[in-house]
Amino acid sequence: MDDAELIREVSRFLGPPSAPGEAADGLTGLSCPECGGPLYETAGRHICRVGHSWSEESLVDAQADAMERALWAAVHRLEERVRILDRLERSAGKRSRGDLLEEAARTRHVLDAIRTLQTRTGGGDGGLLPL
Structure with missing residues (x-):
């Protein structure tokens, strides 16, 4: 060279x-x-x-891997959020329980949507281990 x-x-x-x-x-x-x-x-x-x-082909594969890692990270964080909200709800007084229950329900809804997305994109079949 x-x-x-x-x-x-x-x-x-x-x-x-x-x-x-x-x-x-x-x-x-x-x-x-x-x-x-x-x-x-x-x-x-x-x-x-x-x-x-x-290359075009390796970029497609690498993007799919990155997307799957991102989805697993989102699932992990949302599952943690649900666990924290459940803990808070159990220890909260009556006045704040409703808000916590609503937030936990919204979080579970988002979690279910991401799990559905993982399945549709090929990421939810156990190909990669969760983070």
Whole structure:
């Protein structure tokens, strides 16, 4: 690799998406499934500023994995919220129980919706373990 080629490669990751004088490839409007940074398309690849590089096929797979992790994280947090609300409801006086029961019911409704979404997107079949 000559110096000019090395400079072009390094500048892709440390500076603007292209070296000075090169036509800048545009933002794709997508984010990196690994780090969340913006993706640029260059030479048929999607590359973020950190250096993660994705083909179209690997990007689809990585996004599916990231989505599944996010859904599991949401399920985990919502389950914790229900447990906390249930504890508060058991220890609360009569005046605040109604609000806690309503909040717990809303949280369970959201939790059920996310579990349904996981099933429809292929994430609820036990493929990955919950976080």
